Amino acid sequence: MPLHLTNTLTRTKEAFKPQDPTRVTMYLCGPTVYDYAHIGNARPAVVFDVLFRLLRRTYGDAHVVYARNITDVDDKIIVAAAQRGEPISAVTDKFTRIYRDDTAGLGVLPPTIEPLATAHIGQMIALIERLIEKGYAYATPTGVNFHVPAMATYGKLSGRALEDLEAGARVEVDATKRNPADFALWKAAKPDEPYWESPWGPGRPGWHIECSAMAGEHLGETIDIHAGGHDLIFPHHENEIAQSECATGKPFARYWVHNGFLNFGDEKMSKSLGNVALIHELRARWPGEVLRWALLSAHYRAPLEWNPALLEQSKAALDRLYRAVQRVGAVAPAGREPSPALIEALEDDLATPRALAELFGLASALNKSEDAAEQAVLKGQLLAGAGLMGLLQVEPDAWFRGAEDEAAEIDALVAARTAARAAKNWAEADRIRTELTARGVEIMDGAGGSTWRRIG
């Protein structure tokens, strides 16, 4: 069965056929780099990394062009830089580096191209000029707006009607708009804001035009797959379509795929541990593969409940897989092909829960097998299937040693705290407890001494 994807544009699951199998194109809206990324931001990076890997397997590594942009000019960035008293580039450089490090830590392959918005201002201006020429956009004293009623098919991705948008936008009065639903393509610079020269005076691009310009520049006028979070369908992706299609007269993206939300149902987790949901903090507590497994444990279109139990289960699942591989350490894997069931699951609209269950089944069969030839086949399928999903990337011994080393460190900290308490050095005892809490460890003091457990 060829790859099928649920296309938000047609609201159906469709067989994927690229325009050109020697150049399959995919675009994912990347981060706005003004702060640490949240685990919710990691979900699209990880699930569409699986899609990228699957496309590379089908069409060849050299034939898939995947662009994931960096938004390095935005209102939030300007505010963050002002608050820190730092230049904008200091903020964007720092958080771009951290984002790359965080996603690499989750086993995400670098995209083929990682365009920076600030390196494409010329393309954005050219695109806006085309839209004005064709009558889809107009200059105002505060910049340039896209005129939504000029596009007959506006709203086709999100299914929203123009009348509803007009009614919704009326609360926010903007005298420069010809229609309440119109949106900004270019914003005139206010004092102390970064700006670029343009035919409409100094200013900066709106967020939506950035993606249209970068996708057009690197992937062409019509791209195969456009991916992103469900929350971007409106207005961001709707506006990307409007800008690109009105400028080129061609379809912007053929398949639109969107991932669901990540929910924090467990109030306790966020209350007791504050900003525990940041990727870099979670990585200090859990191996990257545990976080990756957790992110892939639900179907990408479904909401994902994020809680400590999910991380415990993901860790236990990976331990089980690594143990199965460790048991047959001396057996050379036969073949490098994933099992047909795993490929079938991924090609069925990226059914990662089914693919993970298949890995589990292979590990169980491997644990039961006493036949060397069968073990070699199962081990080959397990490693290749896990590899395609970016899992089981370390040696089993290193995986278990990492966990043991960490447990030994925590034991030593708990013992040091017990000693500090015995010496009535309360400041030191508190300091150690704080350090353990930051690592996601809770200490329980009882009559028989102190024990500890992980809390996520």
Ligand SMILES: [Zn+2]
């Ligand atoms: Zn975008």
